[in-house]
Amino acid sequence: MVGDITFTRASYNSPYGKIICEWRKSNGKLxxxxxxxxxxxxxxxxxxxxxxFIKESGRKISLHDDIKYIGEDKERSxxxxxxxxxxxxxxxxxx
Numbered sequence: 001m002v003g004d005i006t007f008t009r010a011s012y013n014s015p016y017g018k019i020i021c022e023w024r025k026s027n028g029k030l031x032x033x034x035x036x037x038x039x040x041x042x043x044x045x046x047x048x049x050x051x052x053f054i055k056e057s058g059r060k061i062s063l064h065d066d067i068k069y070i071g072e073d074k075e076r077s078x079x080x081x082x083x084x085x086x087x088x089x090x091x092x093x094x095x
Contacts, residue, residue, distance in 0.1 A: 016040045032088040040083050045076045048090040052077070055089045 009022035017037025024031050036042045048054055049072060054061040061067055061079070068080040 014040065028091055030088075030090050032086075034081070034086045034088070036081060036083045036086075038083045042081055043070065044079045044081055044086070044088070045073070046079070046088055046090060047076050049075050049077065052090055057087050058089075061088070 006026060007022075007024045009020070011018055011020045013019075014037060016039055018035070019037065019040075019042070020033070020035040022033045030047065032044070032046065034042070034044060046054055054077065056064055056067060062069075066082055067086075070078040070080055072078065
């Protein structure tokens, strides 16, 4: 998520089903939509430090028992998620 790029969408047909990832940044907010197929887990890297306010489907990410915080790497928070559809939001220095 660098430079002047403000939106992207990608998908991959895995052996378990389609994996979809799309993100949009505008007005200081990043929205990341992720779809993970059944019987699959994924690592999601969100460009926000652990003390940043990150939401999933409108709720603080820390309130979701099924989303596990793994740690940080270069100012990115990393989470382990299971199958399903997710909508992550964070406010940052995106314009």
